[in-house]
Amino acid sequence: TLPVGATSQDLSGDGLKDELSSEYVITHHNNFYEFSTSKKKPAEMAKDFKPGKDWKVAITGEIDKPGTYTLEDILRWGQVEERIYRFRCVEGWSMVIPWSGFELNAIINKVKPNSKAKYLEFKTLYDPKVFPGQKRGVFGMHTLPWPYTEGLTIEEAAHPLTLMATGVYGKDLPGQNGAPLRLVVPWKYGFKSIKSIVSIHFTDKKPVSTWTDRLPNEYGFYANVNPEVDHPRWSQATERRITDESFFGVKKIPTLMFNGYSDDVAYLYKGLDLRKNF
Amino acid sequence: MIPVNSIGFKIVKFLAHILCWGPFGWLFYAAANAQLGGDPQDEVLHQLGYWGMIFLLLSLTMTPLKKLITGVPWVRFRRMLGLYGAFYGLLHLTMFVVFHLQFSFAALWTEIVERPYITVGMLAILGLIPLAVTSTKYSQRKLGKNWKKLHWLVYPIIVLVLTHYIWQSKSDLNGPFIYLSWMIVLLGMRLYSYYKNKNHFA
Numbered sequence: 001t002l003p004v005g006a007t008s009q010d011l012s013g014d015g016l017k018d019e020l021s022s023e024y025v026i027t028h029h030n031n032f033y034e035f036s037t038s039k040k041k042p043a044e045m046a047k048d049f050k051p052g053k054d055w056k057v058a059i060t061g062e063i064d065k066p067g068t069y070t071l072e073d074i075l076r077w078g079q080v081e082e083r084i085y086r087f088r089c090v091e092g093w094s095m096v097i098p099w100s101g102f103e104l105n106a107i108i109n110k111v112k113p114n115s116k117a118k119y120l121e122f123k124t125l126y127d128p129k130v131f132p133g134q135k136r137g138v139f140g141m142h143t144l145p146w147p148y149t150e151g152l153t154i155e156e157a158a159h160p161l162t163l164m165a166t167g168v169y170g171k172d173l174p175g176q177n178g179a180p181l182r183l184v185v186p187w188k189y190g191f192k193s194i195k196s197i198v199s200i201h202f203t204d205k206k207p208v209s210t211w212t213d214r215l216p217n218e219y220g221f222y223a224n225v226n227p228e229v230d231h232p233r234w235s236q237a238t239e240r241r242i243t244d245e246s247f248f249g250v251k252k253i254p255t256l257m258f259n260g261y262s263d264d265v266a267y268l269y270k271g272l273d274l275r276k277n278f
Numbered sequence: 279m280i281p282v283n284s285i286g287f288k289i290v291k292f293l294a295h296i297l298c299w300g301p302f303g304w305l306f307y308a309a310a311n312a313q314l315g316g317d318p319q320d321e322v323l324h325q326l327g328y329w330g331m332i333f334l335l336l337s338l339t340m341t342p343l344k345k346l347i348t349g350v351p352w353v354r355f356r357r358m359l360g361l362y363g364a365f366y367g368l369l370h371l372t373m374f375v376v377f378h379l380q381f382s383f384a385a386l387w388t389e390i391v392e393r394p395y396i397t398v399g400m401l402a403i404l405g406l407i408p409l410a411v412t413s414t415k416y417s418q419r420k421l422g423k424n425w426k427k428l429h430w431l432v433y434p435i436i437v438l439v440l441t442h443y444i445w446q447s448k449s450d451l452n453g454p455f456i457y458l459s460w461m462i463v464l465l466g467m468r469l470y471s472y473y474k475n476k477n478h479f480a
Contacts, residue, residue, distance in 0.1 A: 029315055029316020039315060039316065039317070040316075040321075091448075093317055093320070137450070137452030138452050138456065141450075143452070144450075230392075233446070234393060235392070235393075245315070245318065246312055246318070247309045247310070247312070247314075249318075250317060250318075250377075252380055
């Protein structure tokens with residue numbers, strides 16, 4: 001029943017019984033505040049945002065080979081493959097998405113981090129001409145502090161599940177899904193999976209994620225999917241799995257620890273109090 | 279003043295009713311035809327709540343409008359708009375119970391106790407019920423002076439509604455600020471006339 005090839009490796013080990021979400025919902029239900037805070041609008045607004053292989057990514061910091069690389073360069077480093085992952089938004093909805101991409105590890109190996117590289121900090125393109133949502137609103141307020149920034153520990157970044165996605169449903173990523181290059185960290189809430197990346201900085205300091213900056217008591221650095229640790233304003237014990245756009249295409253199901261990827265990633269957080277490090 | 283018994287006014291009121299059913303009609307049509315994006319249930323939930331708030335704010339705008347634009351029987355729309363507010367509010371709550379909680383009243387209880395913005399929203403909608411029920415001319419006569427006291431509750435209710443709306447919004451405060459300003463103007467005008475009249479009679 002999977003329209004695009006099954007995962008080349010079944011990394012989660014559970015055979016992914018989850019039904020694939022439709023291409024329509026994946027590309028028409030997007031949190032991409034750079035376009036709009038509405039989840040419907042980015043699909044419409046991103047129509048003219050079609051970055052190509054000349055997209056530039058500055059890779060800097062504690063590495064032997066810093067530089068500005070084009071997407072074309074980067075694509076030569078990794079092996080693009082199809083991966084079907086669950087995707088769980090911190091707001092309580094989820095999907096099952098067939099990504100195409102390569103392991104972030106391929107970039108890490110290429111640029112050779114030194115011993116001081118403990119974290120990776122990512123940034124989304126800042127360009128209010130492309131992203132009208134980055135302009136100030138009627139009351140002079142920004143919806144979020146721009147540019148959108150995210151971070152991972154180097155262990156998380158090098159994990160084989162961590163993907164740099166370039167496509168979905170066998171096609172290039174549409175603008176609203178973070179074209180042309182985005183992160184996908186399937187065991188973390190979706191906001192960690194930063195879109196339209198223009199910068200990757202290797203550093204010894206823990207990066208401050210945009211949402212942590214904006215609402216530090218609600219969104220933490222780790223943001224691991226965890227049904228036992230509620231968001232201060234809503235429960236995370238269940239999720240609304242979106243399969244298609246019909247009125248009854250949504251099903252309420254229990255949320256799994258680390259979004260079902262415990263066997264693969266739990267070791268990364270051994271001894272860490274996940275309530276404090278949410 | 280436009281006479282309220284004229285055919286013209288009756289037609290205007292009829293058209294107003296049609297406009298008030300507009301959001302409901304659109305949501306019904308859009309939900310049946312997959313026009314509501316990736317999470318239609320959530321979209322319906324939010325839209326119903328949004329329109330409930332808008333109709334309540336509109337209802338409370340009629341009295342001040344009377345002073346600003348004379349010659350139009352604005353107050354004749356007040357009850358109608360308030361009732362649509364209650365209608366959309368109750369549908370909003372129904373959607374929440376049916377689709378988000380899936381009739382789990384244990385879950386409802388947890389939500390009420392643990393999520394203050396849900397509590398606030400529930401209080402607002404439950405508070406609207408007695409107002410809607412006693413909105414008839416008959417109740418107005420029967421309750422006499424107490425009717426005014428009871429319907430004064432719409433002021434704390436609108437504050438609860440706005441609190442719920444702002445509290446559930448994630449980060450973008452541009453929208454909430456528009457409706458908050460609207461409410462502040464409405465309540466401010468009433469406070470102003472209250473104190474003005476008090477001094478006048480003192």
